[in-house]
Amino acid sequence: MPAFAYHRPASLDEALDLLSRFGEDAKILAGGQSLLPLMALRLSHPANLVDISRVPGLNEIVEDVEGGLAIGATVTHTRAEEAEAVHRLTPLVAAALPLVGHRAIRNRGTVVGSLAHADPAAELPAVALALGARFIAVKSGGQRRVAAADFFSGFLTTDLAPDELLLAVGFPPQKPRTGVSVKEISRRSGDFAIVGLAATVSLDEAGLIASSALSFFGAASTAVRVTEAEEALAGQSPGPEAFEEAARIVSQSLDPPEDANGTTAYRKHVAGVLTRNALADAIDQIGFAA
Amino acid sequence: MNSPSATATQSAMGSLHSPIDGTATIELEVNGVGVTRRVNARLSLADFLRERLDLTGTHLGCEHGVCGACTVVLNDEAVRSCLILAVQADGSRITTIEGLAETDHDGQIISIHPIQRAMQEAHGFQCAFCAPGFLMTALCFLERNPAPTRAQIREEISGNLCRCTGYQSIIAGVETAVEIMAADRREGAQDA
Ligand SMILES: Cc1cc2nc3c(=O)[nH]c(=O)nc-3n(C[C@H](O)[C@H](O)[C@H](O)COP(=O)(O)OP(=O)(O)OC[C@H]3O[C@@H](n4cnc5c(N)ncnc54)[C@H](O)[C@@H]3O)c2cc1C
Ligand code: FES
Ligand code: FES
Numbered sequence: 274m275p276a277f278a279y280h281r282p283a284s285l286d287e288a289l290d291l292l293s294r295f296g297e298d299a300k301i302l303a304g305g306q307s308l309l310p311l312m313a314l315r316l317s318h319p320a321n322l323v324d325i326s327r328v329p330g331l332n333e334i335v336e337d338v339e340g341g342l343a344i345g346a347t348v349t350h351t352r353a354e355e356a357e358a359v360h361r362l363t364p365l366v367a368a369a370l371p372l373v374g375h376r377a378i379r380n381r382g383t384v385v386g387s388l389a390h391a392d393p394a395a396e397l398p399a400v401a402l403a404l405g406a407r408f409i410a411v412k413s414g415g416q417r418r419v420a421a422a423d424f425f426s427g428f429l430t431t432d433l434a435p436d437e438l439l440l441a442v443g444f445p446p447q448k449p450r451t452g453v454s455v456k457e458i459s460r461r462s463g464d465f466a467i468v469g470l471a472a473t474v475s476l477d478e479a480g481l482i483a484s485s486a487l488s489f490f491g492a493a494s495t496a497v498r499v500t501e502a503e504e505a506l507a508g509q510s511p512g513p514e515a516f517e518e519a520a521r522i523v524s525q526s527l528d529p530p531e532d533a534n535g536t537t538a539y540r541k542h543v544a545g546v547l548t549r550n551a552l553a554d555a556i557d558q559i560g561f562a563a
Numbered sequence: 564m565n566s567p568s569a570t571a572t573q574s575a576m577g578s579l580h581s582p583i584d585g586t587a588t589i590e591l592e593v594n595g596v597g598v599t600r601r602v603n604a605r606l607s608l609a610d611f612l613r614e615r616l617d618l619t620g621t622h623l624g625c626e627h628g629v630c631g632a633c634t635v636v637l638n639d640e641a642v643r644s645c646l647i648l649a650v651q652a653d654g655s656r657i658t659t660i661e662g663l664a665e666t667d668h669d670g671q672i673i674s675i676h677p678i679q680r681a682m683q684e685a686h687g688f689q690c691a692f693c694a695p696g697f698l699m700t701a702l703c704f705l706e707r708n709p710a711p712t713r714a715q716i717r718e719e720i721s722g723n724l725c726r727c728t729g730y731q732s733i734i735a736g737v738e739t740a741v742e743i744m745a746a747d748r749r750e751g752a753q754d755a
């Protein structure tokens with residue numbers, strides 16, 4: 274591990290002070306399940322680590338009156354996975370969590386840390402993009418909200434400034450008659466996905482598709498939605514024909530990178546197959562709920 | 564310039580600050596025994612256990628979270644000790660493979676843990692380099708879920724790599740542990 278100065282602030286103000294003092298020279302340490310491997314591999318060498326794990330008030334899952342849900346900065350994947358409110362209010366988040374690494378990783382890693390890390394192959398950034406999540410960023414003397422669509426700006430890069438701390442992520446209430454699904458292909462259980470998607474489909478009262486989200490991971494330098502396919506689904510009757518057409522558009526419009534785990538052509542093909550399966554899966558759930 | 568021996572400052576607020584390449588004093592409980600040590604901020608919990616406490620039962624394979632060999636229990640949860648800094652473990656309760664068997668005051672083993680017994684019966688391991696990680700993973704898992712399905716066992720141990728066995732004997736070992744522990748519980752209930 275490269276050398277660094279370790280700071281464990283006992284309050285949010287102290288954490289923000291440290292971040293404003295060190296700027297680019299500091300990194301927030303949450304669960305450490307992404308940052309410490311990067312440091313062990315010498316891909317990151319921050320001069321200061323600001324460990325936020327003991328900052329009070331951040332380890333909270335809060336329901337709002339409209340039926341939305343906020344997850345605080347130090348809530349671990351396991352804690353979110355076990356929270357009843359996460360399953361009830363944000364089933365897409367609940368569906369994605371078991372796919373994040375392995376149990377021992379999820380016992381330490383945080384939901385917010387995963388979003389701040391913005392790995393393009395990670396599940397939760399795509400989930401946040403699909404749900405139109407809102408990010409609450411704080412720094413000394415200011416707080417702002419960032420929409421998911423503006424948050425992920427590139428490979429492992431977000432809209433956060435070096436002196437900003439992501440306080441929480443907020444998920445809006447789920448629309449009525451909505452089904453969700455997360456599908457991915459990975460080499461082994463718990464590995465980062467080669468390609469995958471987080472999908473939601475909402476039906477109108479007549480049972481036609483009112484809106485949908487098809488949000489992909491492992492398919493670009495950030496999580497991406499394929500809006501052409503979402504638009505093509507709107508107004509359609511949910512069924513194999515509509516799903517096949519959406520899958521075709523997805524395979525056509527994505528341009529995933531090539532690496533040892535898969536070629537561009539393979540990823541495009543798999544993205545289409547997963548789209549079909551995810552849409553069918555999501556629609557099945559609405560059937561059950563009705 | 565901070566010298567490498569510079570020590571952390573602990574403020575009245577309970578915060579902790581170590582200078583670059585400096586040390587901090589941590590207090591934790593390892594296998595039921597309280598320990599206080601001054602450690603370098605960049606020391607991993609795995610290296611702390613192995614090098615400072617001579618608990619070399621915790622193994623290191625990849626040192627970046629992939630293999631599970633270094634799995635220990637921190638406050639009742641299985642964690643990768645290579646992905647935790649010793650300073651982050653300050654104030655916590657750790658159990659390593661050395662803490663699994665029941666021992667007397669001199670450290671002599673009185674009885675091995677049912678999971679250890681099960682792995683022995685099922686011939687779970689070959690070289691056993693991976694064994695400490697699997698055992699600590701299984702320990703936490705069976706505490707949460709004492710009657711798992713085979714699919715759940717496969718899922719929960721999927722974060723640990725074994726280069727010898729092909730996993731079937733390890734899965735069989737966990738299944739044997741489930742039986743032994745259930746039988747022990749029944750006996751315990753009858754005795755009571
Ligand atoms: C073997 C292995 C397999 C994995 N598999 C997967 C997988 O399949 N899918 C997946 O999604 N992830 C996977 N992960 C990563 C894991 O989910 C991480 O826990 C997670 O991505 C980061 O959360 P963390 O709390 O550990 O963050 P850290 O490692 O502590 O931080 C990660 C980054 O986010 C920043 N950060 C953290 N919190 C904040 C905050 N509140 N405000 C601003 N910045 C912050 C840090 O400065 C750092 O740059 C895997 C990790 C390992 C080791
Ligand atoms: S040594 Fe920690 S996971 Fe491999
Ligand atoms: S028995 Fe040899 S690595 Fe598992």
